[in-house]
Amino acid sequence: MTCREAGSLLHARLDNELDMAGLASIDLHLSECGVCAARYASLETLHEEIAAADLAYAPGISLERKLVRQYAGEKKSPSRFWSWNWLNASVLAAASIGTLVLLLSVPRFWAGGDTDAIGAEILDSHLRALQTVHQVDVPSSDQHTVKPWFQGKTSFSPPVPDLSERDFILIGGRLEVIHQQPAAAIVYRRRQHVIDLYVSSSGEGNSKTELFEIGGYHLFHWMQNNMNYWAVSDVDPTDLRTFVDLIRAR
Amino acid sequence: MWPHMRAAYNLARWLVRNDQDAEDIVQESFLKAFKAQTSFRGSEAKTWMLSIVRNTAIDFIRRDKTGIDVPLGEQKYEPKDESPDPERVLLDQSRREQVRQAISDLEPEFREVIVLREIEGLSYKEIAGVLLIPMGTVMSRLSRARNLLLAELARDSAGRASGGAA
Numbered sequence: 001m002t003c004r005e006a007g008s009l010l011h012a013r014l015d016n017e018l019d020m021a022g023l024a025s026i027d028l029h030l031s032e033c034g035v036c037a038a039r040y041a042s043l044e045t046l047h048e049e050i051a052a053a054d055l056a057y058a059p060g061i062s063l064e065r066k067l068v069r070q071y072a073g074e075k076k077s078p079s080r081f082w083s084w085n086w087l088n089a090s091v092l093a094a095a096s097i098g099t100l101v102l103l104l105s106v107p108r109f110w111a112g113g114d115t116d117a118i119g120a121e122i123l124d125s126h127l128r129a130l131q132t133v134h135q136v137d138v139p140s141s142d143q144h145t146v147k148p149w150f151q152g153k154t155s156f157s158p159p160v161p162d163l164s165e166r167d168f169i170l171i172g173g174r175l176e177v178i179h180q181q182p183a184a185a186i187v188y189r190r191r192q193h194v195i196d197l198y199v200s201s202s203g204e205g206n207s208k209t210e211l212f213e214i215g216g217y218h219l220f221h222w223m224q225n226n227m228n229y230w231a232v233s234d235v236d237p238t239d240l241r242t243f244v245d246l247i248r249a250r
Numbered sequence: 251m252w253p254h255m256r257a258a259y260n261l262a263r264w265l266v267r268n269d270q271d272a273e274d275i276v277q278e279s280f281l282k283a284f285k286a287q288t289s290f291r292g293s294e295a296k297t298w299m300l301s302i303v304r305n306t307a308i309d310f311i312r313r314d315k316t317g318i319d320v321p322l323g324e325q326k327y328e329p330k331d332e333s334p335d336p337e338r339v340l341l342d343q344s345r346r347e348q349v350r351q352a353i354s355d356l357e358p359e360f361r362e363v364i365v366l367r368e369i370e371g372l373s374y375k376e377i378a379g380v381l382l383i384p385m386g387t388v389m390s391r392l393s394r395a396r397n398l399l400l401a402e403l404a405r406d407s408a409g410r411a412s413g414g415a416a
Contacts, residue, residue, distance in 0.1 A: 011393045015367065017374050046400055050368040053346040055353070059259035063273045067255070067280055 001029040006036050014043050065153070068177060118179050119212045119219050119230070125176050126196045126217075126232045129185070135194070136172030136187050146173045150184050156201035156227065158184035161250045168195065168243055178230075188243070193235035195243055203228035209244055211237070220244045254299045255280075257370055261300055264365045265307040267354060275310055279303045297372075297379035304362065304380055311358065352402040360395035367392055 009026045012018050018026065030037045129135050138149040147160040153175050162170065171187040176198065183200040203223035212219040218237040221230050222244070231244050258279060263272035279302045353364055366372045366380060377392075378385045 008389050008393050011389060011396065015374065042400055043396060046396060047368065049349055053349045055350055056260045056369050057263040059255060063259060063276060066273065066277050070277055070281060
């Protein structure tokens with residue numbers, strides 16, 4: 001191998017991009033050629049220096065906030081457009097066949113979306129959080145730390161009761177976007193099970209607690225004082241029900 | 251929630267060299283990505299996201315700087331990530347600043363391959379996917395970029411040595 005041929009292979013070796021044959025031939029050359037060996041050593045030093053300099057820029061929290069706001073705004077416009085059409089069509093239909101009642105009785109759970117779909121979205125969000133290290137934005141077992149954290153991030157103040165006496169341990173909270181709406185996720189632990197309580201301000205009035213079962217997971221949904229609540233976990237549904245009753249009764 | 255946001259921001263920040271513009275570019279890139287309605291998962295999604303960021307940043311530089319890559323008022327670099335890896339031996343501050351400055355002073359086409367390879371740790375294939383160029387071009391640009399860096403840093407060291415002697 002000539003030094004010219006070795007040129008780009010030096011970089012490929014440094015970047016672990018060579019196969020066994022390539023590696024063997026460049027290593028043979030390096031053992032024979034002092035000039036290329038010195039060159040390789042300087043590239044290696046550069047590589048190590050850049051790593052040691054730790055030069056990645058980390059985004060500030062302001063960026064995440066901007067994205068949440070943008071996402072909420074962006075997803076809202078097409079869906080509003082869509083519901084307008086839907087509304088017009090329904091009003092026409094209602095006028096012609098006199099079933100306006102149907103339209104009015106369509107439950108508006110989470111910003112008028114359909115509850116099954118939202119349940120699936122909640123479960124998705126819950127599972128995603130479990131899979132990553134990002135379970136909480138604010139890790140704290142202190143309700144007086146978690147509750148104020150949401151101030152300025154959500155337009156409402158989610159309930160963060162201390163339920164440790166009943167063996168539901170507060171872990172923290174995080175911000176989520178569920179069905180185009182910002183939602184607070186309050187995270188509790190029951191033994192080894194994580195319970196996510198999703199709260200958003202998009203509810204209307206009060207409703208009974210409903211149980212949903214999706215893929216072996218249990219979800220409870222209810223509305224209380226114009227707020228929407230979802231509780232989701234793989235914990236025993238009886239325990240989850242106890243949790244829900246405690247939250248409702250707080 | 252925001253897949254690859256960290257990598258997206260890092261790339262944008264290196265390309266436009268200013269916090270505010272980098273945030274705007276990431277925001278615009280996510281908007282484009284959401285509009286495209288494609289899945290965000292997997293390593294291909296990362297390449298795709300970075301590709302959007304890169305193109306958005308290039309557009310931004312062209313639009314705002316009328317094609318001339320003038321050095322922006324470089325803000326003093328302050329690390330935001332307060333969790334240092336204890337295993338990692340940090341360079342002394344002045345050397346670190348030299349390395350950072352040398353990368354920052356590279357032409358964008360060389361800077362981006364260094365950032366993607368040396369800072370983001372992407373493979374040649376992934377870099378080719380982000381920049382939409384053949385792997386051979388990735389290799390030649392990377393080797394050119396490293397040679398430029400080595401030359402610049404050698405000059406810095408020489409400057410420092412002679413400065414110290416004087």
